[in-house]
Amino acid sequence: MCLARVTQEVGYEANNVFDEFKYEVLRRDAKKKGHYKKLGFDIVSLFPAHNPIVFRYRMGKKLCKIVHTIKVLVAEMNAFGFTPMQEAPASKQWRNTDSIIIDPEKDIVNRSRNKQKKKIVNILVDQASDRDLIVLPIVGMGGLGKTTFAQLVYNDPEIKVYFQLQRWCCVSDDFDIAKIASNICQTNEMDREKALQNLQKELGGKRCFVVFDDVWNEDADKWEKLKTCLKHGAKGSAILMTTRKLKVAHIMKMCIDDSHNLGKLHKVFLKEILENRAFCLQKPNDVEPELSEVVELILDRCVGSPLASKAFGSMLSIKTSMKEWRDILTRSNTCNEDTLHVLKLSYDDLPSHLKQCFAFCAVFPKDYEIDVEILIQLWMAHDLIPLKKGELLERVGREIFD
Numbered sequence: 001m002c003l004a005r006v007t008q009e010v011g012y013e014a015n016n017v018f019d020e021f022k023y024e025v026l027r028r029d030a031k032k033k034g035h036y037k038k039l040g041f042d043i044v045s046l047f048p049a050h051n052p053i054v055f056r057y058r059m060g061k062k063l064c065k066i067v068h069t070i071k072v073l074v075a076e077m078n079a080f081g082f083t084p085m086q087e088a089p090a091s092k093q094w095r096n097t098d099s100i101i102i103d104p105e106k107d108i109v110n111r112s113r114n115k116q117k118k119k120i121v122n123i124l125v126d127q128a129s130d131r132d133l134i135v136l137p138i139v140g141m142g143g144l145g146k147t148t149f150a151q152l153v154y155n156d157p158e159i160k161v162y163f164q165l166q167r168w169c170c171v172s173d174d175f176d177i178a179k180i181a182s183n184i185c186q187t188n189e190m191d192r193e194k195a196l197q198n199l200q201k202e203l204g205g206k207r208c209f210v211v212f213d214d215v216w217n218e219d220a221d222k223w224e225k226l227k228t229c230l231k232h233g234a235k236g237s238a239i240l241m242t243t244r245k246l247k248v249a250h251i252m253k254m255c256i257d258d259s260h261n262l263g264k265l266h267k268v269f270l271k272e273i274l275e276n277r278a279f280c281l282q283k284p285n286d287v288e289p290e291l292s293e294v295v296e297l298i299l300d301r302c303v304g305s306p307l308a309s310k311a312f313g314s315m316l317s318i319k320t321s322m323k324e325w326r327d328i329l330t331r332s333n334t335c336n337e338d339t340l341h342v343l344k345l346s347y348d349d350l351p352s353h354l355k356q357c358f359a360f361c362a363v364f365p366k367d368y369e370i371d372v373e374i375l376i377q378l379w380m381a382h383d384l385i386p387l388k389k390g391e392l393l394e395r396v397g398r399e400i401f402d
Helices: 003-032 052-079 107-111 114-126 146-154 157-162 178-185 192-203 222-230 246-252 267-278 289-299 308-317 322-334 340-346 352-363 374-382 393-401
Strands: 134-141 165-172 208-215 235-245
Touching: 003 052, 107 114, 107 146, 107 267, 114 134, 114 146, 114 235, 134 146, 134 222, 134 246, 146 208, 146 235, 165 178, 165 246, 178 192, 178 222, 192 222, 235 246, 267 289, 267 308, 289 308, 289 322, 308 322, 308 340, 322 340, 352 374, 352 393, 374 393
Parallel strands: 134 235, 165 208, 208 235
Antiparallel strands: none
């Protein structure tokens, strides 16, 4: 049997053992709460496997078998000359944002956030003109469109005229001062001191506008060092920051009393976004009344999130029957203000082989930039790509990835 198949099977066996442990924890918890008392007899006497001693013995044998199989696999890998590779450092490339708006629904978002955008532009251009440096945090839950909103502000004509230097910097959770400084200076300097010196020179005497997008760092000392350099810009310079965490906003604030909370998107605009995705081939006026009713109910599940409405719209665009639409509605009952619950519906909607391929990507570290061809080869090696008559596995793998 090939190594890949044995590896896959021992992985399944290990998962089964973990499931048994989880079940045993739940069973013992239920027993403690007296859920077995109604039966009127001792369930342990009828089911010896539930005896703690028997359970430990049985699970110990299973674990020993799994460990032995893994040792054999390692020995065979060594015999073949396979050598473990050092994990590559996490790359942030896929997660990087920039100032260019490519959102198909940008016009809808622009109309929906126009008043808020004008308010922010007014603060940055008018109210901040007599201050050395203003820091304005934009706070909101994931999926509200903070990045798109920041892009709208960044590209506003008034901003472009007023500020002499504009820079967009995607921070994410990798808060490296040297990288951030080099990003603003548009250099590749990795030495921290040199990068900060370059930043001071770059900003010196210029009215600057810098956007820090997707900020997670709560280290006040790091922020203070960076802000000390950013103060070298001319009077009226400004920082616009997007974050999900109010604590980050409090750390960053310097010259303004309140952060700007990005509110939920109005249902009217959510409907436009959803219908753009779901009915891309027909006008909303042509939609059947029954479908319109389901749309209204689904919009209630979006909890004001543009990302949620996009996810629902994309899912519904490939559904051709009322039953399928109502199934989506029924499954969305568990959604709350956590947008991940909405996105999980998209995962649940995948066929089983696609779920396996998607879940396999968890073997890569967070933010790792995955090479598509290598990923497909790994899918093939683990027998995750179903055979299609007359088609190459590589081609099927590409279809799965797309």
